[in-house]
Amino acid sequence: MIRPAKACDASRIAEIIITNYRVNFYPFFRNDPFYFGELNVVDMAAEYCEGSEELQNTYVYDDEGVVKGIIRVSGTEVVKLYVEPQFQNSGIGAELLEFAVKEFGADNLWALEYNTRGIAFYERHGFQLTGEKMIEDEWVPLVKMERKG
Numbered sequence: 001m002i003r004p005a006k007a008c009d010a011s012r013i014a015e016i017i018i019t020n021y022r023v024n025f026y027p028f029f030r031n032d033p034f035y036f037g038e039l040n041v042v043d044m045a046a047e048y049c050e051g052s053e054e055l056q057n058t059y060v061y062d063d064e065g066v067v068k069g070i071i072r073v074s075g076t077e078v079v080k081l082y083v084e085p086q087f088q089n090s091g092i093g094a095e096l097l098e099f100a101v102k103e104f105g106a107d108n109l110w111a112l113e114y115n116t117r118g119i120a121f122y123e124r125h126g127f128q129l130t131g132e133k134m135i136e137d138e139w140v141p142l143v144k145m146e147r148k149g
Helices: 007-029 032-038 041-046 092-104 116-124
Strands: 002-004 058-063 066-074 077-083 108-112 127-136 140-147
Touching (some): 007 041, 007 066, 007 108, 058 092, 066 092, 077 092, 108 127, 116 140
Parallel strands (some): 077 108
Antiparallel strands (some): 058 066, 066 077, 108 140, 127 140
């Protein structure tokens, strides 16, 4: 079931995001101080406190009390979409993305340029690379994807 995130989900949301950052992005950047110091569950969970913008725009895939995935949407942009690695390839990400498309008209996102698996996932769901690129935080190359109709 997909539902709005609540403050009590904050640590689980942070855990899912950080696990994905470490599993999927660390191999490209090998930045130990960032991935195993600056990036931590306590600080990230604080971003999802009661009344925060992050919490208000985040939805979770809740399977009988177990949060297995999250999606954050801002306007029509998918800002974050992560599924706990143990539950990937089971349709959760597709359900979350479909929810964002249906409920919010989600039609664009920025993906890590190196994340070929993620880019392929979005392409299977109707998103296409636009050719637009940007560098986030001075060292993270992102590519823009859009969904037509």
